[in-house]
Amino acid sequence: MPASPSSSVQAARKAIADRLRELRKDAGLTGRALAEGAGWYKSKVSRLENAVTPPSDDDIRRWCAACGAEDEAPDLIAAVRSADSMYVEWRRVQRTGLRRLQESYVPLYERTRVFRTYCANVVPGVLQTRGYATALLGSISRFHRTPDDVADAVEARLARSARVVHEGDHRFALLLKESVLRHRVGDAETMAGQLRHLLTAMALPSVSLGVIPSSAERRMWMIETFTVYDDAQAEVELLTARVNVTAPTEVRQYLSAFREFSRIAVYGAEARDLITTAMDALL
Structure with a gap:
């Protein structure tokens, strides 16, 4: 059973809070004394030490x-920023539109050799057609009320x-629920074109669908x-955010979940049917 998607974030923030507490104790300070030295109310020290409030860069430096x-400040600031990057609200990365978000994935995609994707709602992005991507990104843009750069975002996604699909040493193991095939994105012609593309993509040596x-x-x-x-x-992928999980134990749980879904999936002729x-x- 995969852990809650936010558990990596919570664990990272708790580790930072624990380190702050250790520094205070090593310095022989009470919470009140630290608050006075930093120019805060005592309640702020408690909130930071219990990971109730994430510290700002200035909070770390003062602490x-x-x-x-x-000399501990730079590493702690870096740790805080890393924890913040684990849970990224869509509204934050979509505030200027969707194109930059698509382009931001390029370095990750280029350095990844094996992609394992489980899709419960839409066709995987790497196999989307122009029509399907346009309809999907258009609905996302309208729902999140982002600046309308859908055409540019689609071009960035397709490029x-x-x-990654046709160049370089990349392999894709993709799983999708049957309901994804029937959940219409765009009109009937758009959906039919997307399904035909899936049939074609199944023949690619880099793709296992x-x-x-x-x-099942x-x-x-x-x-x-x-x-x-x-x-x-x-x-x-959540409705409001993406969660980046890097804790090895949690990544292993997602790999385990992928293996479980792989066992009940069908491939080849059965998938084509x-x-x-x-x-x-x-x-």
Whole structure:
């Protein structure tokens, strides 16, 4: 069972809070004394030490100065920024539109050799057609009320996908629920084109595409869409944010979940039959 998507963030923030407490104790300071030295109310020290409030860069510097441990500040500031990057609200990265978000993934995609993606709601981004991506990103833009740069975002997504799918040493193990084949994104023609593209993509040597039949007996429940990049990082997609999981124990849990879903998925001719049946239902 994968841990809560936010557990990595909570654990990272707690580790920082614990380190702040250790610095205070090593300096022989009470919470009141540290607060006075930093120019705060005592309640702020308690909130920081209990990970109730994430510290700002200035908070870290003041804390370390009060403890006579200024040399600890840079590492702690870096740790705070790393924890913040684990949970990224879509509104923060989409405030200027969707194109830059698509482009921001390029370095990660180019250095990843093995992609493992489980999709519970839409077709994986690397296999989306222009029509499907336009309809999907358009709905995202409207829902999140982002600046309308959908056409540019689609171009960025397609260019990124073309590079990693058709060039370089990249492999894609992709799983999607059968319901994804029937959840219409765009009009019937758009959806039919997307399903035809899936049939074509299945022949690519870099792609392994499995479909989890709705009738499959499940050994575990359906969970949120996620991708594991190599064995180093998992990204979970929520409605309001993306969660970057880097704790090794949690990444292993997502790999374990992927293996469980792989066991109940069908491939080859059986997967093609499910895709073809979904296409026929559009007529």
